[in-house]
Amino acid sequence: MTLQRQRVGGTAPALAALLLAGSARHRPPASPPPELASGPALHLGPERTAISYDEPQAADKRALLERINRDRAAAGAAPVRYEPRAALAGDRFCVDAALAGSWGHWDTQGRPPYLRWGLAGGMDFESENVAAYSVSSGRLDRPLRDLMMEAHETMMAERPPLDGHRRTILDPMFTHVGIGVAAAAGEFRMTEEFTRVVFDWMEVPAGPVPAGQWARFRGETLPEWEVGEVEIRFEPPPRRMSLAELRKAGSYRMPPVVRTLHPREESGLFKPKGSAEFEAKGRRVSLAFPVERRGHYYVVCYVRRRGGGSGPMGPGTAALVTCSGAP
Numbered sequence: 001m002t003l004q005r006q007r008v009g010g011t012a013p014a015l016a017a018l019l020l021a022g023s024a025r026h027r028p029p030a031s032p033p034p035e036l037a038s039g040p041a042l043h044l045g046p047e048r049t050a051i052s053y054d055e056p057q058a059a060d061k062r063a064l065l066e067r068i069n070r071d072r073a074a075a076g077a078a079p080v081r082y083e084p085r086a087a088l089a090g091d092r093f094c095v096d097a098a099l100a101g102s103w104g105h106w107d108t109q110g111r112p113p114y115l116r117w118g119l120a121g122g123m124d125f126e127s128e129n130v131a132a133y134s135v136s137s138g139r140l141d142r143p144l145r146d147l148m149m150e151a152h153e154t155m156m157a158e159r160p161p162l163d164g165h166r167r168t169i170l171d172p173m174f175t176h177v178g179i180g181v182a183a184a185a186g187e188f189r190m191t192e193e194f195t196r197v198v199f200d201w202m203e204v205p206a207g208p209v210p211a212g213q214w215a216r217f218r219g220e221t222l223p224e225w226e227v228g229e230v231e232i233r234f235e236p237p238p239r240r241m242s243l244a245e246l247r248k249a250g251s252y253r254m255p256p257v258v259r260t261l262h263p264r265e266e267s268g269l270f271k272p273k274g275s276a277e278f279e280a281k282g283r284r285v286s287l288a289f290p291v292e293r294r295g296h297y298y299v300v301c302y303v304r305r306r307g308g309g310s311g312p313m314g315p316g317t318a319a320l321v322t323c324s325g326a327p
Helices: 012-021 034-038 058-074 084-100 113-119 144-156 164-170 243-248
Strands: 041-044 125-134 176-184 187-196 199-205 213-221 225-235 257-263 275-281 284-291 295-305 319-325
Touching: 058 144, 058 164, 058 176, 084 113, 084 125, 084 176, 084 187, 113 125, 113 295, 113 319, 125 144, 125 164, 144 164, 144 176, 144 187, 164 187, 199 319, 213 225, 213 295, 213 319, 225 275, 225 284, 257 284, 284 295
Parallel strands: 257 275
Antiparallel strands: 041 199, 125 187, 176 187, 199 213, 213 284, 225 257, 225 295, 275 284, 295 319
């Protein structure tokens, strides 16, 4: 999975206008109401990467984690830590895919990886590798660890330009990984769920937000990072997918940008039409955005090394905010 930054200036403004036109009766007020500051919020701090999960195949997953970090070391990338929340999301998906006999990144309910991650409570940026192996006899003839290692080796053997799995494994941006695995009726499924932890804590609304209201995101980066830009991305609710659709689906990317936000201290500079501002005080970030139609919004904060000025930025969050539709 790849995420390319989209600045409001191409197709995004047209999309934003279409979304607004289709939901005019739920248009929020021009600015967020002050009561947002005290609204219920889900707060996740450093403990979010250490949830208690008595996961299956733990020894096999540890062996694969060691292999991933050897490959990263050979490429000059720092090791990744294990992320049990990501492993839980991966295991759930792998069970669904193995029982259905599907493959690819979507589950039978039509949910892509970033939505499943958000529904599992994940707020950090995430990217998924997936592998599938089927046996017509209905019984796997090899140990799971062997299949897991072979799947990973196949990804590592990719060559440009068709080497997306390999690039994800070796990407120095990622700091954590969770491994999902399942086997049923001769179907083997495995995922590598890479995440990037650059925030100390984050807050989003604790539940769905009715259309026509505002949602708030707050967070504080780790000391070495700062937020340079924020994108709000949106997609409508997923729909169930047939087995044929699941097997045809290919790679994925996050949904389109509907709003771009810049630091408030840059408010005197020219910004593209449709952009807005967020507040940045030291390491803390606070922003609010309108939710205008039923579906899922994602807060994608782009971060760079503190003091890096105009240095390169990369995604650090994919925080989910759900809009429940009409109030």
